[in-house]
Amino acid sequence: MAKPRSGAKKATPAEKKVKSTKPGVLKTASKSVAKAAAKLVTKAAEGAKVAKKGATVKKEAPAAAKKEAPAAKKVAAKAATKVKEVAEAASKVATKVAGKVKEATRGKESARAEAPVVPAAEKPRPRATKLPPPGEPLNKRDMEQLLTAGQGRGVVGEGSLKGRLSMVDGLPALMVVGRDKRELTFILQGPDQEVLPAYMDHKVSVSGLIKKTTNYGGTVDVRKFSAKKPEVEEPVVAPVEVETRLRYLSPGEVSQVVSAGMGAGMKGFASLRGNLEMTGEEFVLVVSNGGTRQQVSYILEGKGAKGLRKHLGQTLAVTGVVDKSSGWGGRIEVENVEPRPSEARPISREGMEIVQVEGEQPANIDAKLNHAITVRLQEQPGFTWAIEPTAAKRVGLREANFEPGTDGSATREFFFTPRNPGTSEVEFFLAKAFNPGQVERSFKLTVNVKP
16 A cells, blocks of 8 residues: 655544434334334224124114114224324324434534534645756846846746745745846745745745746746845944044144134134234134234133233234134134233334324325324224225225223224325225124225325
């Protein structure tokens, strides 16, 4: 007798018939019915004999029959009563038998309901146990068509594929990412079909006969395969915010910090030299282009910026953290302040004719060549007076001095030495500190330079 295959399941035995709990009920009922029927037949035969005998006697001796008529009537009445009793007993017996049969049937149905339901045996899927003979190896063009979704139907050849192992309709399948990032499904066939499901969701590499039966997948008769355990994604650690370490600015970076329109956004340690001024309650260090709309100045902050009022109008060397927020300056977190001797004025005022202008009244003034003009203007907190760089060069601006007042007010002095004869128009702007484009008011001064 042939042995069943290893994969096939044994046939389940048929269900056993549930026997009645009282097997003698039906037999007892049939015997009692038979006895009752036999009695009825015997009584009927006896009644017929009595009737025949009575008829014979009537013919032969009518007189005697008359005498015996009451007795015959009594016998007939008794026979009818007996037949009626037997019929009632038979009906009772039949009712009892029907009830017992019904109970037996109900017990059988309950026994069937209580019996465990055995699922129908699944038919084993056909498995490919033999590999086809080796085919032609796939070339580069065939592999391109094989891995392109929507193309390559009918391509057959020996090759290798890599992808993720999955199950499709109970069969192992390789999910391969194609050239356009779309997945292609290849059913894996061969003797390893029963082994491959153990590598579910693994990265699997297979080699064998590849057949692309549709434009989006096919089959692979697996000759060799290798599986790699899926990599466990390590939890991404949130980057710890590291405070950026400040550094010393190089000489080239310091030159950008003190130049107008350059170095915006630079931050670091540096030492800057300039003239100390004040706007409102804040101390300001002017480092270049003082008095023009390209002035570069820094607000001094921190503990080192206290007690500087006595140095107003002087030259200071300030060391600290420089933060240039715009092209026209920013802030300095002061660590050290050192007063420096004021630089000698480039031009001595002795022996020069000086034309003085006070206030903001528009005026026409006459000045001699190589002599001086001074213009003093009242400043207000948060604003500063300045002129255009081109006008400063044309008229010969030499100094823009900050003169603090005793009552908290301040005055700015512009000192000019004209070098070219002719008439020039100089416009002064009261602009917001660190924002020269925001002008509060202005006034014009006409200068006539005579040789």
